[in-house]
Amino acid sequence: DSGVTQTPKHLITATGQRVTLRCSPRSGDLSVYWYQQSLDQGLQFLIQYYNGEERAKGNILERFSAQQFPDLHSELNLSSLELGDSALYFCASSDKATLAGVPNEQFFGPGTRLTVL
Amino acid sequence: AQSVTQLGSHVSVSEGALVLLRCNYSSSVPPYLFWYVQYPNQGLQLLLKYTTGATLVKGINGFEAEFKKSETSFHLTKPSAHMSDAAEYFCAVSYQAGTALIFGKGTTLSVSS
Numbered sequence: 001d002s003g004v005t006q007t008p009k010h011l012i013t014a015t016g017q018r019v020t021l022r023c024s025p026r027s028g029d030l031s032v033y034w035y036q037q038s039l040d041q042g043l044q045f046l047i048q049y050y051n052g053e054e055r056a057k058g059n060i061l062e063r064f065s066a067q068q069f070p071d072l073h074s075e076l077n078l079s080s081l082e083l084g085d086s087a088l089y090f091c092a093s094s095d096k097a098t099l100a101g102v103p104n105e106q107f108f109g110p111g112t113r114l115t116v117l
Numbered sequence: 118a119q120s121v122t123q124l125g126s127h128v129s130v131s132e133g134a135l136v137l138l139r140c141n142y143s144s145s146v147p148p149y150l151f152w153y154v155q156y157p158n159q160g161l162q163l164l165l166k167y168t169t170g171a172t173l174v175k176g177i178n179g180f181e182a183e184f185k186k187s188e189t190s191f192h193l194t195k196p197s198a199h200m201s202d203a204a205e206y207f208c209a210v211s212y213q214a215g216t217a218l219i220f221g222k223g224t225t226l227s228v229s230s
C-alpha cells in the first residue's frame with residue numbers, strides 16, 4: 001500500500017460527459033502528479049500541483065483541468081469526454097526534495113480506470 | 118526532447134534464468150533514473166533509483182541496475198527470475214527534483230516454469 005488513494009476505481013461514462021477523479025496523497029506529501037496510461041501513448045504526465053498551486057503542465061488537454069485543495073487532496077476534471085480519453089489515470093505524490101536537491105520517490109495510487117462508451 | 122527508450126516491449130525468460138531489461142535515455146545531462154514495476158490491476162511500485170553516488174544500485178526483490186553514463190543506460194537485472202516477477206517494468210527519468218517523471222513505453226516480463 002503506497003498510502004496514496006484514488007477514487008473511484010472504475011468509471012464508465014458516455015462521450016460528451018464530464019467526470020471528476022479524486023486523489024488523496026500520502027500524509028505530508030505536498031506534491032501531487034497526475035499521469036495518464038493508455039495503450040498507444042504509454043504513461044504520460046498531465047499536471048503537477050505543489051501545496052495548492054499548479055507547478056507544471058505536461059500533455060494535458062484543454063478539456064482537462066485539475067486543482068489541489070487546502071487539505072492537499074487533488075481532483076482531475078475531464079470534460080467533453082471522447083472515446084480516446086479511455087485510459088488508466090494515476091495520481092502520484094512525493095515529499096519535497098532532500099536538502100541536497102535529490103528528488104524523492106513518487107508514490108503511485110492504484111489508479112482510476114476510465115471507460116468512455 | 119528528452120526521452121527514455123526501453124528495448125523490447127516483451128521479454129520472456131525461464132524461472133531461474135537471468136533477467137535483463139534495457140533502458141537508455143537521451144540527454145547529455147545525466148538524469149535521475151528510476152525503475153518501477155506494475156503488477157496487473159495495480160499502481161506502480163518503485164524498484165530502485167539512481168540519484169547520486171554509487172552507480173550500481175540495489176533495489177527490492179533482488180533487482181539491481183547499473184548507471185553507465187558513457188552508454189546513457191540504466192539496465193535492470195536480476196540473477197534468477199521467479200514466477201512472481203512477471204509484471205510490466207517501466208524505466209523513468211527526471212532532470213530536477215520535484216519534477217514529473219518521463220517514462221519509457223514499458224517492458225512486459227513473462228516468466229515460464
